[in-house]
Amino acid sequence: QKEVEQNSGPLSVPEGAIASLNCTYSDRGSQSFFWYRQYSGKSPELIMFIYSNGDKEDGRFTAQLNKASQYVSLLIRDSQPSDSATYLCAVALPGGGNKLTFGTGTQLKVEL
């Protein structure tokens, strides 16, 4: 079982819709969770981090964490074509070194 799993997609949503991206992780001791956006040919860019169960909102983005079910999700409201990218979920596993384990990413396509 992979430590961090994401559906590779592509996930296609129409412009203006809500995009929902999901991620599951295997280590119950994980404490910190991150979402990165990566455009083709570019480096990952931090969107949000979340540490506590529940929702965290930042503009059009909402991260949701459920530690009991070991999943973290990212909602993008009012999706725009510029949101088309690959979204990487990352989890800080216990053990020190501030190391992150990444999922393989979900490709999102926002269609006009």
Next chain:
Amino acid sequence: DAGITQSPRHKVTETGTPVTLRCHQTENHRYMYWYRQDPGHGLRLIHYSYGVKDTDKGEVSDGYSVSRSKTEDFLLTLESATSSQTSVYFCAISGRAGGQEDTQYFGPGTRLTVL
């Protein structure tokens, strides 16, 4: 980009030659990381550093070595490059004093091709 540069940005080399990639930061972050990114595998940690001269192995460290003689520089060396090391290499930093220690910021990447 959190003040991170990587050099070179692109490199083509031949099998068996040594290659060194450089990561330079101006943010005084304590931790530095080297990842490789390949289709179907995502980002995988090669080595990381938690301070000057303090380094440790990551998930895919075979064939790679690192050095950190100054806070701002983290070097990744392929002693004898192989075609399986063709990849995009990203440097990341974390651990800014007073900030979230585990939040990583990425450099622009280096595309390495080994022929």
